[in-house]
Amino acid sequence: MTYGRKNLKLEFRSGKAKPFYLDPERDRELIENVVEFYRANEGKKLGDIDWEELRIVVGDDKLYKAFRKVMNYFYKAQQPKNPPIDPKILRLKVFQFVNTYFGGYITQEKRDEFLEKIRKELKLDIDIDEILWSDDINEQILTKVIEPSVEKVVKIFNFETIDTVCVNSSRITIDIAKNEKNLGNIVKIVGRFSKLYGLVYDMRYHGNILRIIVEGPRSLFRRPTAYGSRLSLLISKILGMLYLSRYWSIEASMHTSKKVLEIELLSYRFKPLIDTDRQVYVKQIFDSSIEESIYRVLKSLGIDVRREEEPIALGSLVYLPDFKIYKDGREFYIEVAGYWRKEYAEKKAYKLYEISKILKNLIVIADEKLEPYFKKLRIPTIYYTLVYGKPVLPYKKILDIINNKE
DSSP, X not given: OOOOGGGOOEEEETTEEEEOOOOTTTTHHHHHHHHHHHHHHTTXXXXXXXXXXXXXXXXXXXXXXXXXXXXXXXXXXXXXXXXXXXXXXXXXXXXXXXXXXXXTOOOGGGHHHHHHHHXXXXXXXXXXXXXXXXXXXXXXXXXXXXXXXXXXXXXXXXXXXXXXXXXXXXXXXXXXXXXXTTHHHHHHHHHHHHHHHTOEEEEEEETTEEEEEEEOOOXXXXXXXXXXXXXXXXXXXXXXXXXXXXXXXXXXXXEOSSOEEEEEEEETTBOOOOOOOXXXXXXXXXXXXXXXXXXXXXXXXXXXXXXXXXXXXXXXXXXXXXXXXXXXXXXXXXXXXXXXXXXXXXXXXXXXXXXXXXXXXXXXXXXXXXXXXXXXXXXXXXXXXXXXXXXXXXXXXXXXXXXXXX
């Protein structure tokens, strides 16, 4: 639930921008005043609420609009009660009745008489006036659905700030120290969920820092920020582990109408209060039903195939294989490449080319649609065809490779 780039408050320092986050101590009085405003107006029609009063309480137009969006998590606009007839249908019947029996017009003096006639005609035991426009936003009632607190408001506002930045960004850059104990799990999660979300990632060491760049595949005909919402989803998967780490940072390349801003989104020195309690485990998670099917067939053939091996450092490059096969003291790495977009396929082919220059015993299992992109790779590549959603491929070729018959 992004609250919109126009409402995003940024602070500029040394050529970079930082988003404004709420702080439960610094902003406690402001948040309590916002919550009190909503409590005081609970049960009122939205059209009867003086929203200008809230604008004055907040004192900042951008922040006011952001609060309005965030507080929708706690307070919803609801109809006063479930009407016995859909207001839209009722309006249609009323208009039809007016046109048929009153020539399309009723004077104010005859209005009550008319409403009584239509109530009897439609056999409705209701107050038509009350129901007729009950779905209008101004007629709806401000209703509490979740009890707000300062900490809850802060956590939601701050994550929606991250989401607002990411939805307008083309890529994120994650730096994390090489010796962090959570590094392996972070790499696994970034690799797995990037593949799941159709994102492209690149992981390389720069001295003692692992730099992870994640972006959507570029296209001439799509916005550069088309995959932005998936970037914030990815961040949510690793945030808990990052907050427990000693040295890390996340930057985002955010697009405005005129330029691209480099946003210092989060870091070990810049950790706003966000809900990081949810743990994400990638063990047992398959990126797709295709990958799961291939894995289970390989298992059924008696092959020692394993998932979730540790990331592999290939010089400065870091690679995360889908599977690893063990055979007579040798190891084979399996990459399953499903078909996404052309841009994704091109980047995938280049990445495999880079990996194959260093890593031997790599086997690629790919969708047959990828053959035009992969055919020049000097890597054993086995193509599958989808039949009723299941991958069909010559598994004997894999057995021949690992048994040294090719």
